[in-house]
Amino acid sequence: MWIYEKKLQYPVKIATPNARLAGVIITALGGPDGELGASMRYLNQRYTMPDGRVIGILTDVGSEELGHMEIVASIVYQLTRNLTPAEIKAGGFDKYYVDHGAAVYPSSAAGVPFNAMAIASKEDTLASIHEDLAAEQKARAMYDNILRLSDDPDVNDVIKFLRQREVVHFQRFGEAMEILKDKKF
């Protein structure tokens, strides 16, 4: 059961709308290495895990990723305010806009709707936990790419926070892997 707290884990205050950047950052929400996938992966894997510590970390990281989903959506929401049709077209955001307007829709930057094929949930615990470690690295690399593509300091400040969280999650999943290996599940 989830409780919602009416605040973002990290504040989002984007002074300058930017259609092109919105089209890139949407991938951190609905792309293959985005926050929606991350939360679904961990929250689904936890059910059949054999150790309470591993269930705990998957539950709590999965829940935090829902909060990150909200942060990314907030960035996209603020980047797409008050855009003119000319700005939408110039930013290459027209293909997204025609189907969604400036609403938030989980897809990749390339326009692929969120696909659960990007996640794995396997009863084999070593398979799942290795998937989780790889996922955190892929997400960290995705945020590195966003930092290469963005000149906006308001956006980059938030992205750096999200990136750092992936690094911490990777640590915790490494510990979960040791737990699973030790008990030879």
Place this chain on the structure above:
Amino acid sequence: MNKTRNGNQPADETPRISGCPGTMGGTNGGAELLERIRALSFVKVELELYLDTHPECTIALEHYEKCIDELGMLMEKYQSAYGPLVAAGGDNSKGWAWTKQPWPWHYNGAADRDGGRGV
């Protein structure tokens, strides 16, 4: 701007959780209290993750207990003055308070919510 290359970005300094003149909390001191709550909530989550894989760590547990005590106090102070952060936390004597304040992603506060965002 970093050049495109393989490998990790250089280590960034830990991002500050800076005071943000957000739309929540209004302009009479609520914003600063909200930032303290935000920072402490972050510590809470960080400790929860750590304790999940280190349940016997008494030092982390001590920090955690102190954290949630202070957080509880700050939440009560904020919610009584500025509005609910959880659905049950509001003063509903003048109607359901949960839906009245701006939501966390709004840029212009109430103006956003009332259709002032525009595209």
